[in-house]
Amino acid sequence: xxxxxxxxxxxxxxxxxxxxxxxxxxxxxxxxxxxxxxxxxxxxxxxxxxxxxxxxxxxxxxxxxxxxxxxxxxxxxxxxxxxxxxxxxxxxxxxxxxxxxxxxxxxxxxxxxxxxxxxxxxxxxxxxxxxxxxxxxxxxxxxxxxxxxxxxxxxxxxxxxxxxxxxxxxxxxxxxxxxxxxxxxxxxxxxxxxxxxxxxxxxxxxxxxxxx
Ligand code: TMP
Numbered sequence: 611x612x613x614x615x616x617x618x619x620x621x622x623x624x625x626x627x628x629x630x631x632x633x634x635x636x637x638x639x640x641x642x643x644x645x646x647x648x649x650x651x652x653x654x655x656x657x658x659x660x661x662x663x664x665x666x667x668x669x670x671x672x673x674x675x676x677x678x679x680x681x682x683x684x685x686x687x688x689x690x691x692x693x694x695x696x697x698x699x700x701x702x703x704x705x706x707x708x709x710x711x712x713x714x715x716x717x718x719x720x721x722x723x724x725x726x727x728x729x730x731x732x733x734x735x736x737x738x739x740x741x742x743x744x745x746x747x748x749x750x751x752x753x754x755x756x757x758x759x760x761x762x763x764x765x766x767x768x769x770x771x772x773x774x775x776x777x778x779x780x781x782x783x784x785x786x787x788x789x790x791x792x793x794x795x796x797x798x799x800x801x802x803x804x805x806x807x808x809x810x811x812x813x814x815x816x817x818x819x820x821x822x
Pocket of ligand 1: 622648649650680705706707708709710711712714715765766
């Protein structure tokens with residue numbers, strides 16, 4: 611039996627780290643064998659590519675270069691971590707995946723989505739997440755939370771309008787792919803956010819148990 615692929619998405623400051631940990635614990639408590647990973651990254655080579663992508667010294671990186679580095683890291687990650695785990699029946703919980711490329715490189719940078727779709731096809735074929743949890747907050751709330759952290763990386767240095775486009779692009783995808791997306795109102799108190807996550811995962815696990 612194949613495992614499942616769950617991705618977590620959202621702009622900066624939505625509480626991804628805290629909620630990833632909650633989701634992980636919830637899956638473990640439900641008896642799932644879970645691999646937690648992230649993009650860009652998740653492999654030694656992918657983490658090296660991540661450092662290039664986030665390094666503020668490459669401010670102004672060509673958007674096509676950025677796009678291809680994202681997919682280069684993704685190809686390695688899929689081959690070495692994600693696909694082998696799923697084929698072995700494990701559940702993979704991934705902090706961001708290709709929807710982040712549509713949101714940041716497509717929405718944020720304004721790259722043609724046809725270009726992204728072509729690379730998606732090349733690197734993934736028909737492989738897609740089974741469930742995507744979108745943690746959503748208004749941009750000013752997210753940026754205020756993220757702003758309290760350490761030195762901003764190359765993406766965190768972007769302007770409010772960039773993140774408005776990223777957020778809008780995520781919300782558009784959530785409407786378009788409403789079968790696999792669950793939008794979580796992450797502006798609520800943490801206990802309420804985690805209640806929403808528990809309901810979304812409960813429904814997903816019930817449906818996947820029924821079809822396996
Ligand atoms: P993180 O710090 O939330 O893990 O993500 C690193 C940054 O990379 C974040 O600002 C979003 C960005 N990103 C993209 O622009 N495109 C992508 O495909 C992915 C996976 C991340």
